Amino acid sequence: MTRIASAFENKKAFIAFITCGDPDLATTAACVRSAVENGADLVELGIPFSDPTAEGPVIQGANLRALTGGVTTDKIFDMVRELRKDVSVPMVFMTYVNVVFSYGAERFFETCKETGMDGVILPDLPYEEKEEFLPVSRKHGVDLISLIAPTSENRIAMIAKEAEGFLYIVSSLGVTGTRSEIKTDLKSIVDVVRQNTDIPCAIGFGISTPEQAQKMAGISDGAIVGSAIVKLIERYGKGAPEHVGAYVREMVEAVRNVS
Amino acid sequence: MTNNNGRFGIHGGQYIPETLMNAVIELEEAYNHLKNDSAFNKELTALLNDYAGRPSRLYFAKKMTENLGGAKIYLKREDLNHTGAHKINNVLGQALLAKKMGKTRLIAETGAGQHGVATATAATLLGMECVVFMGEEDTIRQALNVYRMRLLGAEVIPVKSGTATLKDAVSEAMREWTSRIADTHYCLGSVMGPHPFPTIVRDFQAVISKEIREQILEKEGRLPDAVIACVGGGSNAIGTFYHFIEDKDVRLIGCEAAGRGIDTLETAATVSTGKLGIFHGMKSYFCQDEYGQIAPVYSISAGLDYPGIGPEHAHLHDIGRAEYVPVTDDEAVEAFEYLSRTEGIIPAIESAHAVAYAEKIAPDMGRDQIIVITISGRGDKDCAAIARYRGEDIHD
Numbered sequence: 001m002t003r004i005a006s007a008f009e010n011k012k013a014f015i016a017f018i019t020c021g022d023p024d025l026a027t028t029a030a031c032v033r034s035a036v037e038n039g040a041d042l043v044e045l046g047i048p049f050s051d052p053t054a055e056g057p058v059i060q061g062a063n064l065r066a067l068t069g070g071v072t073t074d075k076i077f078d079m080v081r082e083l084r085k086d087v088s089v090p091m092v093f094m095t096y097v098n099v100v101f102s103y104g105a106e107r108f109f110e111t112c113k114e115t116g117m118d119g120v121i122l123p124d125l126p127y128e129e130k131e132e133f134l135p136v137s138r139k140h141g142v143d144l145i146s147l148i149a150p151t152s153e154n155r156i157a158m159i160a161k162e163a164e165g166f167l168y169i170v171s172s173l174g175v176t177g178t179r180s181e182i183k184t185d186l187k188s189i190v191d192v193v194r195q196n197t198d199i200p201c202a203i204g205f206g207i208s209t210p211e212q213a214q215k216m217a218g219i220s221d222g223a224i225v226g227s228a229i230v231k232l233i234e235r236y237g238k239g240a241p242e243h244v245g246a247y248v249r250e251m252v253e254a255v256r257n258v259s
Numbered sequence: 260m261t262n263n264n265g266r267f268g269i270h271g272g273q274y275i276p277e278t279l280m281n282a283v284i285e286l287e288e289a290y291n292h293l294k295n296d297s298a299f300n301k302e303l304t305a306l307l308n309d310y311a312g313r314p315s316r317l318y319f320a321k322k323m324t325e326n327l328g329g330a331k332i333y334l335k336r337e338d339l340n341h342t343g344a345h346k347i348n349n350v351l352g353q354a355l356l357a358k359k360m361g362k363t364r365l366i367a368e369t370g371a372g373q374h375g376v377a378t379a380t381a382a383t384l385l386g387m388e389c390v391v392f393m394g395e396e397d398t399i400r401q402a403l404n405v406y407r408m409r410l411l412g413a414e415v416i417p418v419k420s421g422t423a424t425l426k427d428a429v430s431e432a433m434r435e436w437t438s439r440i441a442d443t444h445y446c447l448g449s450v451m452g453p454h455p456f457p458t459i460v461r462d463f464q465a466v467i468s469k470e471i472r473e474q475i476l477e478k479e480g481r482l483p484d485a486v487i488a489c490v491g492g493g494s495n496a497i498g499t500f501y502h503f504i505e506d507k508d509v510r511l512i513g514c515e516a517a518g519r520g521i522d523t524l525e526t527a528a529t530v531s532t533g534k535l536g537i538f539h540g541m542k543s544y545f546c547q548d549e550y551g552q553i554a555p556v557y558s559i560s561a562g563l564d565y566p567g568i569g570p571e572h573a574h575l576h577d578i579g580r581a582e583y584v585p586v587t588d589d590e591a592v593e594a595f596e597y598l599s600r601t602e603g604i605i606p607a608i609e610s611a612h613a614v615a616y617a618e619k620i621a622p623d624m625g626r627d628q629i630i631v632i633t634i635s636g637r638g639d640k641d642c643a644a645i646a647r648y649r650g651e652d653i654h655d
Binding site (some may be wrong): 054073075099123 | 437498538
């Protein structure tokens with residue numbers, strides 16, 4: 001069983017997203033450890049991009065702070081090497097396709113494998129374009145994680161059939177960021193997903209409260225939270241790890257309580 | 260030149276969030292259906308002719324020709340179109356297409372403001388809602404166009420993220436589109452972004468070269484030796500090139516904004532200083548650092564201040580069919596003043612980049628040779644900024 005599959009084994013998963021290098025990589029590493037110690041089942045590490053078109057203001061701000069602080073893809077790989085000495089939960093990168101393309105897909109996925117990254121999420125790489133990267137990611141045993149959106153409709157089955165790792169179901173229209181209400185009929189999307197694949201699916205975008213996480217994990221196999229965690233890091237800076245830990249603990253409990 | 264996946268050689272494609280995929284597929288289907296529909300084309304042609312004022316003139320610039328002492332210079336007067344630039348050609352096409360698709364709201368990005376003004380205009384004409392995203396920096400550089408858009412009933416949203424210029428306006432318009440798709444069409448202003456936009460915008464702008472071809476054959480009985488246009492994303496340039504691509508004896512020259520020079524960091528000359536990348540939905544050349552972070556670019560021209568270039572241009576560069584040359588702020592400003600004083604035509608500062616390069620090459624060409632420069636827009640919007648560049652403290 002892969003590390004990603006084990007994160008969903010016999011339980012609903014809580015997935016935490018953290019932008020690397022905001023405010024610095026030492027804080028990022030400490031936040032990851034704190035999230036894991038408090039029960040996060042999988043960690044998404046954001047490699048910052050100058051123009052993150054799928055992100056709302058909160059994660060845009062984190063990207064800007066991280067890049068201004070001088071973080072690079074190479075420094076992030078170094079951090080992952082260090083983290084992997086004691087962190088065993090699955091970790092995936094979330095970044096934009098140009099970050100991978102400019103590093104060189106071969107070198108990027110090879111280094112993912114070498115440092116212990118399990119998957120990569122590229123929000124600007126839809127089904128139609130994934131063949132450019134899939135042979136390379138597969139060669140190195142790194143899952144290229146697909147997304148399904150509220151507008152996917154007739155595309156859900158096609159995407160699910162070829163999905164690997166886990167499926168990232170986007171809860172709402174628009175960009176990342178907390179929302180007071182999620183209106184999409186996610187149950188029917190998950191139904192189509194389950195008819196077409198056995199891999200787990202988790203819901204992200206807009207989730208910030210334990211109640212939302214519980215509801216989303218109840219519909220699917222897990223909940224993904226980004227902006228709410230990034231907001232804590234923005235607020236507490238280098239002192240963020242303990243706050244991230246406390247928040248993750250609360251969210252994990254909510255997700256585990258799904259009946 | 261495009262295949263089914265919207266590729267121009269290795270460039271193009273559809274690198275966009277899954278949320279938008281069905282929207283671009285729906286757009287492509289609607290466009291493929293309507294582009295051959297005679298009623299649609301009749302309606303669009305009527306709008307272009309009776310409302311926008313097409314065909315635009317091909318004017319023999321006698322004084323400029325005599326002054327430079329070489330090739331005969333013709334100016335393709337897109338500046339005479341309604342709203343003052345070539346942008347209206349594409350906007351009327353897309354707005355009509357969107358309306359036929361049942362959309363009631365247009366969103367757009369704008370740099371210099373010309374595309375925003377054109378979109379606001381078409382929205383008003385066709386009874387649609389309009390929201391324009393404009394970099395905050397550009398709302399200051401082009402304050403008059405902000406007022407024009409608001410006068411036309413559009414909402415203008417200043418974009419504060421990133422470098423607060425054109426690329427950020429595109430990013431914000433894409434974000435807005437992902438949040439509201441059902442009633443909204445993203446009226447992209449250049450030959451960029453995900454397929455099918457580079458093809459649709461090129462087709463709507465190709466009227467420029469279609470007319471140049473007819474007009475020059477009528478006036479000179481032969482094709483030009485060179486056609487020259489400025490390139491940001493590249494819509495007026497591809498419009499100027501398109502019907503000459505198969506005529507190998509016609510040089511196709513795109514003038515990029517070099518800003519303070521291609522050996523400085525303050526430049527927007529993508530082909531000269533960029534490298535292959537994937538951004539804003541397309542694979543093409545982009546100004547970026549070694550880790551793929553998009554570079555902050557600079558040009559005096561808000562309309563050329565973009566870190567990428569349309570995928571068809573990238574391909575025309577790869578195969579050596581078109582030349583892309585850098586033109587600096589200083590050269591463009593001098594050309595802006597030159598054309599004003601020589602021909603009594605104030606060009607947009609964007610178009611002045613093309614004029615500047617024609618000034619360079621015309622004297623070395625024979626008197627029997629012909630250059631056509633596309634004057635993509637008029638320069639009224641730029642007067643205050645150029646005056647300031649020259650040290651005169653005037654404001655819009």
